[in-house]
Amino acid sequence: MIEQTIKLFKALSDPNRLRILKALQTKKLCVCEIKELLGLANSTVSQHLSILKDASFIIEEKQGKWVNYIINSNPSDVRVSSILSALDFWIGDKELIEKDKSIIQVIDRITICE
Amino acid sequence: MIEQTIKLFKALSDPNRLRILKALQTKKLCVCEIKELLGLANSTVSQHLSILKDASFIIEEKQGKWVNYIINSNPSDVRVSSILSALDFWIGDKELIEKDKSIIQVIDRITICE
DNA sequence: ATTTCATTTCGTCTTTTATCGAAATGATAA
DNA sequence: TTATCATTTCGATAAAAGACGAAATGAAAT
Numbered sequence: 001m002i003e004q005t006i007k008l009f010k011a012l013s014d015p016n017r018l019r020i021l022k023a024l025q026t027k028k029l030c031v032c033e034i035k036e037l038l039g040l041a042n043s044t045v046s047q048h049l050s051i052l053k054d055a056s057f058i059i060e061e062k063q064g065k066w067v068n069y070i071i072n073s074n075p076s077d078v079r080v081s082s083i084l085s086a087l088d089f090w091i092g093d094k095e096l097i098e099k100d101k102s103i104i105q106v107i108d109r110i111t112i113c114e
Numbered sequence: 115m116i117e118q119t120i121k122l123f124k125a126l127s128d129p130n131r132l133r134i135l136k137a138l139q140t141k142k143l144c145v146c147e148i149k150e151l152l153g154l155a156n157s158t159v160s161q162h163l164s165i166l167k168d169a170s171f172i173i174e175e176k177q178g179k180w181v182n183y184i185i186n187s188n189p190s191d192v193r194v195s196s197i198l199s200a201l202d203f204w205i206g207d208k209e210l211i212e213k214d215k216s217i218i219q220v221i222d223r224i225t226i227c228e
Numbered sequence: 229a230t231t232t233c234a235t236t237t238c239g240t241c242t243t244t245t246a247t248c249g250a251a252a253t254g255a256t257a258a
Numbered sequence: 259t260t261a262t263c264a265t266t267t268c269g270a271t272a273a274a275a276g277a278c279g280a281a282a283t284g285a286a287a288t
Contacts, residue, residue: 001207093115
């Protein structure tokens, strides 16, 4: 019950996860693209994604050898949709988000996934 | 910048703190009343209150030897007012909250503050 | 069938968080 | 001014969270 509420807020309590959510609102991304954006290890990114997925903010979609992560556009929990549609309201930092946005538009998964 | 967002979500990421916020929406409370409600040590309650205060969800008001904690009805951060005015939306668990509500209406600080 | 390569899982480490009891603080009452 | 008592701060402990690299997994291409 209240555990679900805690799960939502905990998922939102990390700057890297907030950046991931905003980035995914621009376009679908795979683990290694997010790794590139955030400068974290693959395994760390994978861990963050599983927390976001567990809270139902995102879903995954297999595409060949890649796994694309995308925003969950049909969450059953109205709180999730509420947060997702007002993410800019919750995250004050426009500058950081804009910067990330321009980076992911340039990132190419073929070249960076070593 | 984004640290402030994280501070807000972290403050909301603990069931005891959510219960404190809802309880304070019913009436102002001192540390030992909250201690009674939650079954925690004084020092733990004090710690939770300082986290909520630091995120500006609540403010304190001295009254004799007691310190009353009250909901911040004029937060400068609009996100804080937004959460406070929609707390029931964020906290799914009505049952727990209603139970707490009836308990604090009976609690008397004179008798319980040993 | 084997190799390749993105991703996940596992084990470990460090930092942070939630909790407590005891000691320090601060204000009221005697 | 001393005693009382609510609260806070301090020190310790256990559990959770964030991070990493290495090993395991799983799908595609050879």
